[in-house]
Amino acid sequence: MMSTAMATELQLLWAAVAIYTLAGSTAIGATVMARRVERWVLALVVAGLVVHAASLALRWERVGHGPFITLFEILSSNVWSLSLVFSIAYWRVPAIRPSAAVVMPVLFVLMGWMLVSSPGEGHFPPTYRTVWLYIHVLFGKIFLGSVLVAVGLAGIILLRRAGFAMRHTARMPDSVKLENLAFRFMILGFVFETLMLIAGAIWAQDAWGRYWAWDPLETWAFLTWIMLAFFVHARVTLRLRPHHGALFIIAVFVLAFLTFFGVPFVSTAPHKGAV
Amino acid sequence: MNTITARASATAVTVGVAANALRRLASTRLTLLVIALLALGVMLYDPSAGRGAWLLVAPLTLAALNLLGAILSNGVLRRNAALLMFHFALLAIVVLVAAGRLTYLKGQLELAEGETFSGQLTKMESGPWHRSRLEQAAFRNDGYRIRYAKGVKRAETRNAVQWLDDSGQSQHAVIGDHTPLTRLGYHFYTSFNKGFAPVFVWQGRGAAPQRGSINLPSYPIHEYGQALTWTLPGTQTPVWTMLQFDEVLLDPLRPSELRVPKRHSLVLRLAGERHELTPGMQLALPEGVLTYERLTLWMGYTVFYDWTLPWLAAACFFAVAALAWYFWRKFAAQPWDA
Ligand code: HEM
Numbered sequence: 001m002m003s004t005a006m007a008t009e010l011q012l013l014w015a016a017v018a019i020y021t022l023a024g025s026t027a028i029g030a031t032v033m034a035r036r037v038e039r040w041v042l043a044l045v046v047a048g049l050v051v052h053a054a055s056l057a058l059r060w061e062r063v064g065h066g067p068f069i070t071l072f073e074i075l076s077s078n079v080w081s082l083s084l085v086f087s088i089a090y091w092r093v094p095a096i097r098p099s100a101a102v103v104m105p106v107l108f109v110l111m112g113w114m115l116v117s118s119p120g121e122g123h124f125p126p127t128y129r130t131v132w133l134y135i136h137v138l139f140g141k142i143f144l145g146s147v148l149v150a151v152g153l154a155g156i157i158l159l160r161r162a163g164f165a166m167r168h169t170a171r172m173p174d175s176v177k178l179e180n181l182a183f184r185f186m187i188l189g190f191v192f193e194t195l196m197l198i199a200g201a202i203w204a205q206d207a208w209g210r211y212w213a214w215d216p217l218e219t220w221a222f223l224t225w226i227m228l229a230f231f232v233h234a235r236v237t238l239r240l241r242p243h244h245g246a247l248f249i250i251a252v253f254v255l256a257f258l259t260f261f262g263v264p265f266v267s268t269a270p271h272k273g274a275v
Numbered sequence: 276m277n278t279i280t281a282r283a284s285a286t287a288v289t290v291g292v293a294a295n296a297l298r299r300l301a302s303t304r305l306t307l308l309v310i311a312l313l314a315l316g317v318m319l320y321d322p323s324a325g326r327g328a329w330l331l332v333a334p335l336t337l338a339a340l341n342l343l344g345a346i347l348s349n350g351v352l353r354r355n356a357a358l359l360m361f362h363f364a365l366l367a368i369v370v371l372v373a374a375g376r377l378t379y380l381k382g383q384l385e386l387a388e389g390e391t392f393s394g395q396l397t398k399m400e401s402g403p404w405h406r407s408r409l410e411q412a413a414f415r416n417d418g419y420r421i422r423y424a425k426g427v428k429r430a431e432t433r434n435a436v437q438w439l440d441d442s443g444q445s446q447h448a449v450i451g452d453h454t455p456l457t458r459l460g461y462h463f464y465t466s467f468n469k470g471f472a473p474v475f476v477w478q479g480r481g482a483a484p485q486r487g488s489i490n491l492p493s494y495p496i497h498e499y500g501q502a503l504t505w506t507l508p509g510t511q512t513p514v515w516t517m518l519q520f521d522e523v524l525l526d527p528l529r530p531s532e533l534r535v536p537k538r539h540s541l542v543l544r545l546a547g548e549r550h551e552l553t554p555g556m557q558l559a560l561p562e563g564v565l566t567y568e569r570l571t572l573w574m575g576y577t578v579f580y581d582w583t584l585p586w587l588a589a590a591c592f593f594a595v596a597a598l599a600w601y602f603w604r605k606f607a608a609q610p611w612d613a
Binding site: 126 | 304306310317320429451464592599611
């Protein structure tokens with residue numbers, strides 16, 4: 001039987017998902033119809049974030065630990081943090097707003113996946129009782145959020161190149177400028193990914209007596225980092241065209257996405273702490 | 276041509292060749308290749324098979340040379356302090372990791388309650404240049420408490436340890452989870468590996484009595500395999516030993532704590548005969564007398580030594596700071612909402 005606390009928590013989550021969906025659809029509609037309803041989009045996303053935060057807080061209170069353990073928790077907290085990062089970028093950098101048409105579907109996929117994954121509880125191991133967990137997770141979330149913003153812009157660049165969405169994104173800067181802007185968000189992500197890896201290594205040394213052991217999650221996260229280093233260099237050395245840059249950005253995001261939501265749950269030797 | 280000009284032109288040629296080599300070594304196209312090779316190496320490397328270290332060593336060596344070349348000769352890097360410092364920190368990280376790998380030690384050991392570490396490891400790997408001072412890192416396991424949450428989920432570990440400091444003073448600490456014991460640069464961590472340790476006294480014929488314990492297989496992982504064969508000291512006699520108890524120590528339905536069972540017995544099988552012993556009982560054998568004293572717990576520790584850790588952390592933070600500084604200035608020159 002489901003407890004009432006859990007029922008409330010899930011109802012709030014559903015409500016948040018409904019609001020996000022409305023916000024996302026409005027944003028996509030705004031791009032497609034070139035209508036200026038962006039204030040509404042922002043207001044709706046903020047409302048979704050608040051309701052979702054309440055759901056996350058209730059769960060935190062009920063299970064006694066943050067949303068870091070099960071796939072459901074990780075998806076939920078990332079839907080929240082990605083929406084937050086994107087809405088901040090949406091608010092502060094109006095030029096990117098039409099890219100919501102690319103970003104929102106990615107968030108919809110995450111939300112759909114979250115709704116079909118089991119909301120049961122996981123075990124919070126003693127090695128997770130450290131401030132490094134929060135630092136590591138925070139940096140990771142900023143990293144993924146920044147890359148998602150870049151993905152939105154990369155998507156527009158690629159859509160334009162394929163001949164779609166020219167009219168709908170006409171009020172955005174040209175693709176060269178867009179790629180430069182996307183690159184800024186990639187660099188922001190890069191700095192935070194570097195910090196995430198450092199914090200993770202410090203935590204691993206603390207908790208398991210080794211700072212790096214090439215477990216699948218560490219390996220994949222490092223590969224993402226290497227790929228970013230390659231991108232940064234290729235961009236100056238090979239003078240990449242905007243759509244090449246855009247493809248790199250998408251590839252980095254796919255790799256990071258698989259690392260965040262795939263590797264810990266399919267690997268037979270999960271991140272040491274999770275067992 | 277006289278000798279002086281011949282020498283001068285030979286020097287010029289050497290300098291020219293060196294400059295050319297440096298330019299190639301510093302090539303930013305080589306950097307792309309190096310980064311790609313590193314990615315490939317990381318994908319193919321498989322430490323569990325204990326092989327393929329060269330897959331990382333080769334691209335990292337090339338990266339170090341490439342970085343060194345660029346730091347010495349690339350105009351863009353040299354003109355930009357922040358970028359130069361970032362790449363210098365990267366080079367420092369590669370060098371420190373190499374130094375760490377050459378001098379590290381990683382091992383495992385087991386100590387029964389009351390037992391002192393003598394430098395003996397049950398498992399060990401180390402860099403070729405590690406000079407062991409483990410014997411000087413002695414400490415005693417004074418016993419531990421491990422709580423379990425419902426569902427036999429391990430919660431905190433608290434292990435009391437004791438050692439003598441340089442001035443011969445006895446020092447105490449409680450270690451576990453995030454708190455290792457650090458002695459002479461060796462970090463000792465408690466591990467999930469722990470179990471029961473029966474303590475015996477063995478008095479061989481005409482020999483002095485000796486006390487010792489055997490560490491039964493890890494508990495609760497091998498809950499149903501609490502048996503072990505060992506040999507009586509100074510003899511060839513194998514002793515098969517099994518621990519028996521009825522109590523539910525770690526209850527899946529409620530929180531619990533690992534401890535010695537209130538009532539238990541040891542089943543010993545030696546020379547074709549079966550014996551059941553409770554604490555205090557003795558067994559008279561042709562080779563001597565075996566007394567079963569009591570049951571305690573043993574703890575498995577991992578030990579890790581790597582002197583580069585603080586330097587590595589410093590280099591990493593320095594690298595991020597330089598990177599952030601470089602891009603901060605670069606991006607601040609133009610608004611985000613261009
Ligand atoms: C392996 C040897 C490496 C060498 C020889 C090298 C060399 C260089 C050089 C010469 C530049 C200036 C490029 C230019 O503006 O023409 C540069 C830029 C840069 N490098 Fe490296 N690098 C190496 C590895 C790395 C790695 C592993 C990273 C990242 C993690 C990295 C991050 C960067 C960044 C962020 C820039 C600035 C790019 C920009 O302004 O857009 N480098 N590097």
